[in-house]
Amino acid sequence: MRILLKNFGKSFGAVNVIENLNLEIHDGEMLALLGPSGCGKSTTLFAVCGIHKVTAGQILFGDRDVTHVPSQQRNVGVVFQNYALYPHLSIAENIGFPLKIRKESAAEIKRKVHEMADLVQIGALLDRRPAELSGGQQQRVALARALIRRPDVLLLDEPLANLDAKLRLEMRSEIRRIQQETGITAILVTHDQVEAMSMCDRIAIMKQGQIVQIAAPMEMYDNPVSDFVAGFLGNPPIAFVDGALTGSVFESSGIRIELPSAAQRNGGPVKLGIRPENFQPEFPQKVSGEVTFVESQGRETLYDVRLDDGQILRSIQGHAVRAGVGERVSWGISPDNILIFDEKGARL
Amino acid sequence: MTGNYKTWPMILLLGIITVPLVLMYVYLFVDTVTNSAPGSLVPNEITGEHWRFLWQTLPGRPSIWTATFNTFLFATVTTLIVLSVSSTAGYALSRLNVPFRAFFLAGVMVLHAFPTVTLIIAIFLILQFLGMYNTLIGVILVKASLELPFGIWIMKGFYDTVPWEIEMAGIQDGASRFTVWHKLVLPQVMPAISALGIFSFLAGWSEFILPLVLAPDNKVQVLSVYLAALIADDNNFDMALFKSVGVFYVLPVIVLFLFFQKRLMSIYGGGTKG
Ligand SMILES: Nc1ncnc2c1ncn2[C@@H]1O[C@H](COP(=O)(O)OP(=O)(O)OP(=O)(O)O)[C@@H](O)[C@H]1O
Numbered sequence: 035m036r037i038l039l040k041n042f043g044k045s046f047g048a049v050n051v052i053e054n055l056n057l058e059i060h061d062g063e064m065l066a067l068l069g070p071s072g073c074g075k076s077t078t079l080f081a082v083c084g085i086h087k088v089t090a091g092q093i094l095f096g097d098r099d100v101t102h103v104p105s106q107q108r109n110v111g112v113v114f115q116n117y118a119l120y121p122h123l124s125i126a127e128n129i130g131f132p133l134k135i136r137k138e139s140a141a142e143i144k145r146k147v148h149e150m151a152d153l154v155q156i157g158a159l160l161d162r163r164p165a166e167l168s169g170g171q172q173q174r175v176a177l178a179r180a181l182i183r184r185p186d187v188l189l190l191d192e193p194l195a196n197l198d199a200k201l202r203l204e205m206r207s208e209i210r211r212i213q214q215e216t217g218i219t220a221i222l223v224t225h226d227q228v229e230a231m232s233m234c235d236r237i238a239i240m241k242q243g244q245i246v247q248i249a250a251p252m253e254m255y256d257n258p259v260s261d262f263v264a265g266f267l268g269n270p271p272i273a274f275v276d277g278a279l280t281g282s283v284f285e286s287s288g289i290r291i292e293l294p295s296a297a298q299r300n301g302g303p304v305k306l307g308i309r310p311e312n313f314q315p316e317f318p319q320k321v322s323g324e325v326t327f328v329e330s331q332g333r334e335t336l337y338d339v340r341l342d343d344g345q346i347l348r349s350i351q352g353h354a355v356r357a358g359v360g361e362r363v364s365w366g367i368s369p370d371n372i373l374i375f376d377e378k379g380a381r382l
Numbered sequence: 383m384t385g386n387y388k389t390w391p392m393i394l395l396l397g398i399i400t401v402p403l404v405l406m407y408v409y410l411f412v413d414t415v416t417n418s419a420p421g422s423l424v425p426n427e428i429t430g431e432h433w434r435f436l437w438q439t440l441p442g443r444p445s446i447w448t449a450t451f452n453t454f455l456f457a458t459v460t461t462l463i464v465l466s467v468s469s470t471a472g473y474a475l476s477r478l479n480v481p482f483r484a485f486f487l488a489g490v491m492v493l494h495a496f497p498t499v500t501l502i503i504a505i506f507l508i509l510q511f512l513g514m515y516n517t518l519i520g521v522i523l524v525k526a527s528l529e530l531p532f533g534i535w536i537m538k539g540f541y542d543t544v545p546w547e548i549e550m551a552g553i554q555d556g557a558s559r560f561t562v563w564h565k566l567v568l569p570q571v572m573p574a575i576s577a578l579g580i581f582s583f584l585a586g587w588s589e590f591i592l593p594l595v596l597a598p599d600n601k602v603q604v605l606s607v608y609l610a611a612l613i614a615d616d617n618n619f620d621m622a623l624f625k626s627v628g629v630f631y632v633l634p635v636i637v638l639f640l641f642f643q644k645r646l647m648s649i650y651g652g653g654t655k656g
């Protein structure tokens with residue numbers, strides 16, 4: 035089911051959280067709402083499911099205007115951050131609750147609960163209480179409960195935030211698998227860029243109640259519209275270097291780089307964004323500096339290099355450690371992959 | 383109990399302090415089934431005569447069974463009213479957008495702080511005016527309304543601890559607001575409901591001033607008033623009889639306590655674990 039937010043706005047009393055937001059989620063797509071804490075992700079999500087009343091604009095499911103339709107009639111499944119399982123009901127009763135409300139027959143409920151439990155692989159746990167499950171299992175139950183009445187839309191509010199690193203990895207692909215198997219349209223709220231990039235078809239980056247950019251993950255990684263977006267995607271994060279552009283030459287007190295594809299600007303202050311993988315020993319445009327930090331992450335090693343004017347570049351390289359802290363290095367930048375932003379942060 | 387100090391001196395000390403109390407209880411029971419010579423503490427015969435009130439109505443008094451039934455009715459109906467109003471009002475104050483919520487809560491608190499005695503004349507006049515003087519229903523309504531502030535506050539406190547998401551999840555699952563309250567939220571506050579219920583019942587069972595002033599007639603008399611009338615009667619003063627009725631009166635309370643001890647404690651524990 036296609037979801038369309040038209041000039042959507044939401045304020046709490048005098049506080050304007052979201053103004054004039056437009057967003058389209060395609061049928062069967064999984065879209066990530068990615069942004070820093072407090073930017074209005076949950077607010078948007080709760081407006082879509084009807085928990086929050088919309089203060090401006092429209093929400094459409096397909097061609098149906100649901101702006102003023104109560105939650106109960108929207109047919110939206112929601113997975114809350116803390117799962118919100120019903121503690122006094124067994125797992126089977128939890129999953130079957132939406133059907134019970136619809137007064138489906140006990141046999142029918144039982145059949146569907148088992149089917150759902152198999153889908154999320156918790157078939158053996160149906161008689162337990164939520165308190166007797168691990169975090170990952172609770173999360174599966176929440177997912178099953180959200181999916182059992184075949185909702186038109188699935189909303190996930192930071193569903194993985196409470197899980198440990200390994201489970202998070204597992205549930206990431208698990209949720210994606212289930213979403214693809216059911217073909218349901220889904221919105222995933224997260225502030226974890228890895229989650230957004232690995233699970234979703236498209237990412238919408240939000241900042242202060244505005245959508246800054248919507249694109250497929252790799253497209254967004256390669257072509258961010260602003261330094262904010264570039265800084266949000268990628269781990270370890272991109273490094274920014276301030277300086278001035280003259281013709282196609284970038285200069286700051288620490289470095290001088292020839293930019294082949296640079297927009298022609300004379301003497302304007304600009305900001306270069308250089309991702310760690312584009313700052314490597316073998317690359318052509320050499321800059322030198324002092325290694326200030328080395329972090330071995332097992333398969334890869336991360337270096338911070340302080341340029342002569344104090345700005346920091348990051349480099350991520352293979353396993354072998356090539357330089358220690360305090361050592362001077364002269365590594366290269368690949369000029370084709372440099373991102374250039376103007377002083378306000380907009381991409382040039 | 384830590385191993386840092388020996389426990390037996392403590393126990394001994396506490397034991398000595400409690401001896402008078404324990405003795406009082408023991409004598410209370412012993413005196414109801416025995417007779418002793420005047421001036422002696424040691425009983426010299428066993429008798430059932432002090433319990434005669436169970437099978438014969440004392441002159442000028444209602445039957446003990448009428449009084450017991452009245453007390454039971456009084457305590458039970460009060461409890462039912464308190465439970466149904468507190469569980470709904472507490473929810474409304476905790477979750478719904480009630481206008482003047484703060485005013486309400488403060489007002490309820492002030493009401494709770496009012497000593498009953500200061501209100502009793504006004505209440506008496508009102509009941510008189512409404513024709514409910516000397517009726518059980520009148521005194522039940524009064525008792526219930528005086529118990530309500532406490533109940534509402536307790537219930538509101540418990541509702542506050544139920545996660546908001548549970549209700550939202552219920553709404554998303556298609557349930558109406560009422561179903562959500564009834565099927566999802568109420569079970570979370572069950573410990574509070576049962577504790578509050580037992581409290582109200584006990585408060586009703588032991589209530590004295592209200593029935594004494596508002597419903598003193600034999601037909602509607604409750605046990606506390608019955609008991610007080612016994613001791614106030616200077617003509618046929620019978621201490622052993624008074625004690626026996628007293629024991630009869632507290633027995634249900636003790637039984638209730640033994641059964642529901644754990645639940646009573648939960649009102650101080652709070653929360654939804656159980
Ligand atoms: N009920 C409310 N009343 C007033 N302001 C609110 C209310 N709910 C949210 N806000 C404000 O709206 C803004 C957006 O909140 P929201 O919960 O959508 O953030 P978020 O993007 O989900 O953040 P997080 O990642 O921390 O969950 C915040 O500044 C918050 O303070």
Ligand SMILES: [Mg+2]
Pocket residue numbers: 075076077
């Ligand atoms: Mg949020």
